Amino acid sequence: MASSIAHMIRVLLAIAVALPVASRAGELQDYAVIGDGIPASLTGSPGDATRGRALVLDRASTCILCHNGPFPETRFQGDLAPSLTGAGSRWTASQLRLRLVDASRFNPETIMPSYYRIDGLQRVAKNWQGKPILSAEQIEDIVAYLVSLRD
Numbered sequence: 001m002a003s004s005i006a007h008m009i010r011v012l013l014a015i016a017v018a019l020p021v022a023s024r025a026g027e028l029q030d031y032a033v034i035g036d037g038i039p040a041s042l043t044g045s046p047g048d049a050t051r052g053r054a055l056v057l058d059r060a061s062t063c064i065l066c067h068n069g070p071f072p073e074t075r076f077q078g079d080l081a082p083s084l085t086g087a088g089s090r091w092t093a094s095q096l097r098l099r100l101v102d103a104s105r106f107n108p109e110t111i112m113p114s115y116y117r118i119d120g121l122q123r124v125a126k127n128w129q130g131k132p133i134l135s136a137e138q139i140e141d142i143v144a145y146l147v148s149l150r151d
């Protein structure tokens, strides 16, 4: 009897612990990787290139710690990664979306963060655990901006 109560308590505790994790995982939209990209918008609608440009330049997104590009107003830009200039001529929206969601799919050794992933990551800062770095809307805005970089 006592042991079955203990068992019930363990089950209830396990459920209580599992629930918040399940609802946090639900913060990620489902997406389908097809070939080397994610053809469909994560939000179901196109992003806004102007907001995307602001996000890329925002130090919080960290893009320009590694990348440079056509941002004459920004003095400090990284040189650890290819320039974003012309990214829209080299890559399709689908390829750019997957690269932002999970750059390690292209290159398992990459230093570029997986911006829309919460599982299987190491060294995730406490504030970011269980949350993607960028939201689905932010990913779409950045994709819209990068696609517009044609030369």
Ligand code: HEC
Pocket: 056, 061, 062, 063, 064, 065, 066, 067, 080, 081, 082, 083, 084, 087, 090, 096, 099, 100, 103, 106, 107, 109, 110, 111, 112, 113, 115, 142, 146
């Ligand atoms: C810590 C460094 C780092 C950060 C931060 C980073 N990247 Fe990257 N990125 C790279 C590296 C290195 C590559 C080259 C390919 C590879 O190693 O995956 C790359 C590749 C790319 C490419 C393909 C470039 C090409 O034409 O070959 C794009 C587009 C890109 N990153 C966009 C972004 C955007 C947008 C952000 C911010 C949301 C970002 N990256 C943040 C390091 C970074």
